[in-house]
Amino acid sequence: MDYTVKNNNIIVHEKDFGLDDTLDCGQAFRWKKIKSDYKCTYTGFFLNNRLTVSQVSDDEFIFHDTSEKDFLEKWFNYFDFGTDYSELKRTFSEDETLAKACEFAGGIRLLRQDSWECLISFIISQNNNIPRIKGIIDRLCAKYGGFPSSAELADETPESLAYLRSGFRAKYICDAIDCVNSRKVNLAEIAEMPIEYARKSLKIIKGVGDKVAECVLLFGMYRTEAFPVDVWIRRVLVEYYSNGFPEFQHAGIAQQYLFHYIRNKDK
DNA sequence: CGCCAGGACGCCC
């Protein structure tokens, strides 16, 4: 990765990176594609830092109205620019199916998201579909002027959250708020725990089962050994890996390629 | 109308 500062923008050159692949693959829910004269442009947030970013070509990107300081302190890490995805994909591609998946959407990167936002987002995701997940999170952020902290949400009840239309998940959101505010669950500590303890700790929260815990670990804590199995990945495992899934370092990142592949390959 | 969506819980055996 290399970058140059130009006016108020940061121009980034990076291979193995695509905005559509990365920002519209179901790992983050607050990025919106907007009209532009570039290949594509998205606007969205990390915590409550807004960014508008455009893809100019296969390997050129514009981070609009971004200082060098903000780029290096926030966005470099968020987009995981410190990781060599060429090398990762080379390793994954020893597997036949993963080779196809990496070829299909080679621009996917694992975003380093905020653990709290991730926890709430993936509680909302259960037995739900991506457009509706985005809608619920939109309504939450609209009310609070950004993604609310657990402290801001302290007085919410399932009834007061009715406007979200999140259905049976509202009581789970409230339990997550209570667990974090009472320090029964400490996300910063969980992020550093051995993975089995981290899983158990997250599952203290009602509405957090195996799959949601795995998503929080992978997307919100950059625990790349976490491997969420949802209905789509279950299909991949049945269809292509009846003899078991091979051992990979950073298997969670491989999971992202597979998830995107199985959902979109027939389109 | 039924089926499905980045599932988890409660209850049953």
Next chain:
DNA sequence: GGGCGTCATGGC
């Protein structure tokens, strides 16, 4: 331990 009905909501 595994199996099954239920839980809101909205798009198709």
